[in-house]
Amino acid sequence: MSDLPGKVAATTPTQTPLLDVRDLEVRYSGVPAVKGVSFHVDRGETVGLIGPNGAGKSSTVLALAGAVRASSGSATLDGVELTGHSPEEVVRLGLSLVPEGRNMFDGLTVTENLRLGAVARRSEVPLTAAIAEVVELFPILGEFRDRPAGLLSGGQQQQLAIARTLLAAPRMLILDEPSLGLSPTAVDVVFDALGRIRDAGTSVLVVEQRAEFTIAFCDRTHVLHDGRLTLALTPGAAHDADLLTKAYFGS
């Protein structure tokens, strides 16, 4: 074990993890972007992935979601291999990604955007009841149900993107930079909802650039630099200037 408070030296799971990523590699035209990444997410756990621009965070989660091909390694959800599947198949297996940039259909209303999230639904809950549940989580979506998504603020669009993804009833929810471009108040709304999603039993993996905030929020946060994991931090590290410096600049 580490002698530094807030740092965890190893990431060996204590039980069969929900998400188990082993030696994952992603290459673009032969150039490595993710260079053998291994980590896990347990049931009901919230795990962070932080690192500078170009570190390979998006490539990692896009590979998990089936949106880019892993060149080697494995990623299993409850023991089922995810790599090699299409994004739709991965959603059906129980892993959903809220991508960076949110991918809204600006001309469609809030309700129409929500219905699109139901395309690969795993749940037996009727769609109208499921929509009512996500609107309870994000009341603004009920208020603006007939408004085109393009007229929502960035924070409201992020709430819609998360709500739409939740309609697939994922066991593993991944968010790529959910705070990007949002006001501090909107960030609070989004992370408050993520806390409630986690408390309801969904495992969460959140990719962020806001190191201190993410470390404080997550059960564990991994630091990615140049395609490799360099540190794993627990919330105690959020106020440790030395560890934060290492998290920002590598170690």
Ligand SMILES: Nc1ncnc2c1ncn2[C@@H]1O[C@H](COP(=O)(O)OP(=O)(O)OP(=O)(O)O)[C@@H](O)[C@H]1O
């Ligand atoms: N479609 C692509 N084709 C070629 N190279 C890519 C592609 N997508 C990403 N890369 C490269 O892979 C590396 C990792 O990029 P990635 O977007 O995964 O990092 P990131 O940590 O998510 O960065 P950011 O925070 O800027 O999104 C970078 O060098 C990037 O230029």
